[in-house]
Amino acid sequence: MAFLIEDTGEHFGALLNPETVLMSRTAGVEPHRSGGGRLAGAALADDPLLFTGGGHTELRMDLVFDVDLAPAQLHVVDVRQMTRPIWSLAENSTEIEQQRRPPCVRFVWGRAWNVPGVVTEVAERFDRFAPDGSPLRSWMRLVFVRVGQNPDEEHGENYELAQRLPLVDLTAPPVDALEVVGDGSRDEGLLGTAGGEGAGAFTRVPPVELGMLSWRAFGTPLQWKLLLGYNNIDNPFGFAGPLAVPPVIEDR
Structure with a gap:
């Protein structure tokens, strides 16, 4: 499993594949409102809805990093040496039309997952430390939001899945x-x-x-x-x- 930055070709892999991936979808639907607030009526069974289009698809996953599991040639003494590159995916490190924003990346896992998007949230919990205070194990939780893809079109997630299964x-x-x-x-x-x-x-x-x-x-x-x-x-x-x-x- 890896994250591939599309503009530069850099990729950051996870030390271990996640045990679970939670994928959720929120459609582009909102309560219909007017200048005076939400539109409703005593005779209505449900609030009127406004179909705005678009929507929101996100993946949530938990990753584990530990210095004892890293390859010996990397000489890892602080687990943040491995997690900082993934953490940086949520930083405004890319400039597009004079605006700073997180980089566009692809979540890639074998042939089963290839989703474009941005990392919107990252959190780390450290629970093992060296005598000098360096963290040795990290439990990383991140949120990845899909952008710019119609899943049913060619090269989209649903289209590619239908070709394999x-x-x-x-x-x-x-x-x-x-x-x-x-x-x-x-x-x-x-x-x-x-x-x-x-x-x-x-x-x-x-x-x-x-x-x-x-x-x-x-x-x-x-x-x-x-x-x-x-x-x-x-x-x-x-x-x-x-x-x-x-x-x-x-x-x-």
Whole structure:
């Protein structure tokens, strides 16, 4: 995982990939107002809305840096040697039309993520220190806001995702079924498919098998969430089979 500055080609990598990425979207919708305040009425069930266009898409992630995990050739004695470049992405270090602003960067993670935007918030918590006070471990939280991209156009996020992964019709009837083997153990009380035979007894499924089930269903190990969602399964690690497989959409 890395951040690539588009103007200069510089890139800053994370020491470890984040365990979670929270992606959220706020549409361009606001309450309709007049000079006297918000428009409303006693006969209305909902406040009138003003559709302004645009919107706001952001990614939130937590990163960990530790001097003990850094390559030996870097000679890191203060964890801020690794985190300052990422911190600087939220500084007004770029000048465009005589205005200072944070640099435009791309959040890149393999083939799965390539999103343009700016880092709008950064926070660090240090919890391990050397005798001279130098911080040795950093927990960094940052907010990345997407800019200048229509996700459905060519090279956009949704467009690129559709080229790699088959679209799945979650409204169509199933075309096949997969048996869930798991590791052979049975457990009481695990959440799973409601109403199945032997309610309360479910196969404990190892995480690696979720990818195998997705591969058997769609030809990719990355679609297991769609497979479980189609079968209304809440607990990905404990459920009973077989699983119904939705059809893949051929034409995009």
